[in-house]
Amino acid sequence: MTVAIAPLEAPRSRILRLAAAGVTPVLAVVLAIIVGGFVVLASGSNPITAYQQMLVGAVGSPFDISETFISSIPLILAAYAVSFAFRCGLFNIGAEGQLYMGAIASTWVATTLSDWPGLPLIIACIVAAMAAGGAWAGIAGWLKAKTGAHEVITTMMLSYVAIDISHWLLEAGPMTPANAFGTPESGPIPPTAAFPVIVPSWILPNARLNASLFLTILAGLVFAWILWRTPLGYEIRAVGFNAKAAAYGGINVARRLVIAMVIAGAFAGLAGMVPVWTQMRLYDSFSPGYGYEAIAVALVGKNSAIGIFLAGLLYGAMIHGSVAMQANANISGFLVQILQALVLFFVGAEMLIRWMLKRGGLRAIAEASA
Amino acid sequence: MDLVNLFVTVFTRPDLWAGTLRFAAPLTLAALGGVISERSGVVNIAMEGMMLVGAFFAVLVAAATHDIVLATLASVVCGGLIATFHGVASIHLRANQIVSGMAINLLALGLTSFLMFRFYATSGTPSDIPALPDINIPVVNSIPFVGAVIGDQNIIVWVAILAVPATWFFLFRTRLGLRIRAVGEHPRAADTLGVSVFQIRYLCVILSGLLSGLGGAYLALSVAHSFSDNMTSGAGFIALAAMIFGKWHPVGAFLACLLFGFGQSLGINLQGTGFPDQLVAATPYVLTVVALAGFVGRATAPAADGVPYEVGE
Numbered sequence: 001m002t003v004a005i006a007p008l009e010a011p012r013s014r015i016l017r018l019a020a021a022g023v024t025p026v027l028a029v030v031l032a033i034i035v036g037g038f039v040v041l042a043s044g045s046n047p048i049t050a051y052q053q054m055l056v057g058a059v060g061s062p063f064d065i066s067e068t069f070i071s072s073i074p075l076i077l078a079a080y081a082v083s084f085a086f087r088c089g090l091f092n093i094g095a096e097g098q099l100y101m102g103a104i105a106s107t108w109v110a111t112t113l114s115d116w117p118g119l120p121l122i123i124a125c126i127v128a129a130m131a132a133g134g135a136w137a138g139i140a141g142w143l144k145a146k147t148g149a150h151e152v153i154t155t156m157m158l159s160y161v162a163i164d165i166s167h168w169l170l171e172a173g174p175m176t177p178a179n180a181f182g183t184p185e186s187g188p189i190p191p192t193a194a195f196p197v198i199v200p201s202w203i204l205p206n207a208r209l210n211a212s213l214f215l216t217i218l219a220g221l222v223f224a225w226i227l228w229r230t231p232l233g234y235e236i237r238a239v240g241f242n243a244k245a246a247a248y249g250g251i252n253v254a255r256r257l258v259i260a261m262v263i264a265g266a267f268a269g270l271a272g273m274v275p276v277w278t279q280m281r282l283y284d285s286f287s288p289g290y291g292y293e294a295i296a297v298a299l300v301g302k303n304s305a306i307g308i309f310l311a312g313l314l315y316g317a318m319i320h321g322s323v324a325m326q327a328n329a330n331i332s333g334f335l336v337q338i339l340q341a342l343v344l345f346f347v348g349a350e351m352l353i354r355w356m357l358k359r360g361g362l363r364a365i366a367e368a369s370a
Numbered sequence: 371m372d373l374v375n376l377f378v379t380v381f382t383r384p385d386l387w388a389g390t391l392r393f394a395a396p397l398t399l400a401a402l403g404g405v406i407s408e409r410s411g412v413v414n415i416a417m418e419g420m421m422l423v424g425a426f427f428a429v430l431v432a433a434a435t436h437d438i439v440l441a442t443l444a445s446v447v448c449g450g451l452i453a454t455f456h457g458v459a460s461i462h463l464r465a466n467q468i469v470s471g472m473a474i475n476l477l478a479l480g481l482t483s484f485l486m487f488r489f490y491a492t493s494g495t496p497s498d499i500p501a502l503p504d505i506n507i508p509v510v511n512s513i514p515f516v517g518a519v520i521g522d523q524n525i526i527v528w529v530a531i532l533a534v535p536a537t538w539f540f541l542f543r544t545r546l547g548l549r550i551r552a553v554g555e556h557p558r559a560a561d562t563l564g565v566s567v568f569q570i571r572y573l574c575v576i577l578s579g580l581l582s583g584l585g586g587a588y589l590a591l592s593v594a595h596s597f598s599d600n601m602t603s604g605a606g607f608i609a610l611a612a613m614i615f616g617k618w619h620p621v622g623a624f625l626a627c628l629l630f631g632f633g634q635s636l637g638i639n640l641q642g643t644g645f646p647d648q649l650v651a652a653t654p655y656v657l658t659v660v661a662l663a664g665f666v667g668r669a670t671a672p673a674a675d676g677v678p679y680e681v682g683e
Binding site: 043091146164 | 480646
């Protein structure tokens with residue numbers, strides 16, 4: 001009996017697995033919207049108006065769609081940084097600092113080598129961003145491998161250090177432009193170093209979405225390729241799955257930890273460069289917490305390249321949509337943070353969702369997602 | 371030589387040491403809560419959010435009632451309430467506790483900022499709210515240096531200091547403490563002996579919420595005397611670091627909090643001495659990394675920390 005069923009079982013369970021992988025985040029979003037609606041209601045506003053304004057604000061016009069992508073890109077790249085380390089069993093909660101180092105290094109290269117021609121300059125900036133982010137994360141990886149220092153603390157502490165360094169550089173250090181006043185900021189990124197805008201001007205004359213979107217897609221492909229198609233990725237996942245077993249299998253665990261952190265940091269470094277290249281200047285405190293929200297994006301995206309991309313778009317849409325919602329419906333844009341938290345909470349509490357699926361007669365999907 | 375003089379001046383300044391205690395107090399409360407929660411096997415990275423909730427509701431109730439006791443009580447209760455969410459997710463729903471903890475942090479940030487906008491939109495919180503009292507110790511107060519350091523500290527500083535031996539005694543010298551540690555190390559064995567793993571874990575998670583909430587009340591009603599968005603700005607994460615740094619032990623965690631408090635206080639006392647403020651501000655964080663790598667070595671969490679417990683058949 002079982003033998004006869006077996007060949008049928010494989011493809012069906014694959015579809016089920018796919019459905020199961022998607023169903024938790026989608027249901028989590030639905031639940032979050034419902035609970036968030038009650039929060040709005042309790043605060044004396046109309047949830048329908050709130051969500052309507054948010055949706056229109058996020059995707060209501062070509063310009064808003066382009067801006068939603070701009071909000072999403074740093075989140076997606078930083079989430080790759082969180083996830084890549086996570087695949088090696090490391091909890092990188094310091095993407096924020098790695099992202100600052102990437103922003104600082106790429107800005108520094110762009111402003112000092114401003115007489116270089118375009119393409120080499122852009123490449124130099126990208127390399128600088130990735131190297132700086134990688135090195136900063138690498139410190140935590142190296143300390144973990146050498147001394148066992150817990151990466152949750154070291155990455156977090158190094159984040160604060162990186163942010164303080166950026167304050168110093170921009171407020172009272174070598175990157176402060178002469179006769180600066182107002183918001184501390186670096187000198188301008190030379191136009192030759194800019195990423196080309198990818199939305200044709202006949203569609204949208206004032207679009208800001210640039211080629212960093214392609215870079216983000218490329219980063220996702222590289223993320224998946226390293227993890228699933230190379231021996232290094234296999235070893236990194238082996239260490240993440242069971243470090244002791246990996247060591248018995250002859251994998252140099254310490255070295256893999258360091259490499260995983262360096263690669264993770266490189267993604268974060270890139271995440272830091274992109275917003276600077278959108279504003280064409282490095283502003284003091286330029287990140288609204290990309291590195292921290294990225295942790296949520298990585299978790300909602302289930303640590304997969306495509307999942308993170310979609311989760312990042314969702315979070316980016318909520319962030320951009322909240323601007324219009326706060327302005328037009330007079331409801332605090334922080335509703336977005338509540339929604340993001342609820343999504344994360346329901347993704348975490350998968351048991352609740354599995355229970356709901358069983359109740360709803362979707363037992364097969366519920367079991368495949370277990 | 372100038373540098374030596376500067377350091378002698380700064381280090382003999384009572385402000386530096388009084389500030390160390392002031393900054394360490396809220397961290398200590400949160401870190402002790404973390405120790406209790408993780409000793410029972412529930413990873414708690416949500417102290418940041420619990421403190422923030424405590425801070426907001428302390429100010430809200432203080433503004434509404436002008437009663438400092440009610441305000442403090444509200445912060446403690448709300449800290450405990452949000453901790454209960456973490457408890458339900460990680461104990462009953464067997465969620466990943468790091469995911470749940472991050473969700474609590476985000477939720478607290480969103481909720482407090484959302485309510486802040488709703489109640490105080492642009493004007494900020496009212497300035498006529500009551501403050502947590504300082505304790506003036508008559509005799510000690512007149513001793514030179516010592517008096518300036520501990521003679522006139524806030525009540526919560528003393529609560530935090532006393533909470534350290536109290537937590538130690540609770541965890542290591544009481545029956546309940548033994549059960550908590552048993553549940554955190556080997557829940558199956560504890561369950562077999564008739565200890566309710568779920569009850570113990572709920573108790574510990576909620577206790578950590580109460581303590582973090584009190585830490586938040588102190589930040590709002592004594593240090594800042596107001597609430598502003600994200601006002602804890604990482605204090606809960608530093609408390610988390612202190613807990614791991616202190617190897618999940620109350621005394622170790624307290625010492626780590628003192629180190630962080632010292633770093634923060636040093637930053638303030640070095641202001642205007644020629645060092646760039648921004649780099650001085652990074653001192654506690656660099657100190658932590660160096661200390662962690664150099665002196666502490668591998669820290670081992672309780673064996674069942676972060677592992678959801680399934681009631682056996």
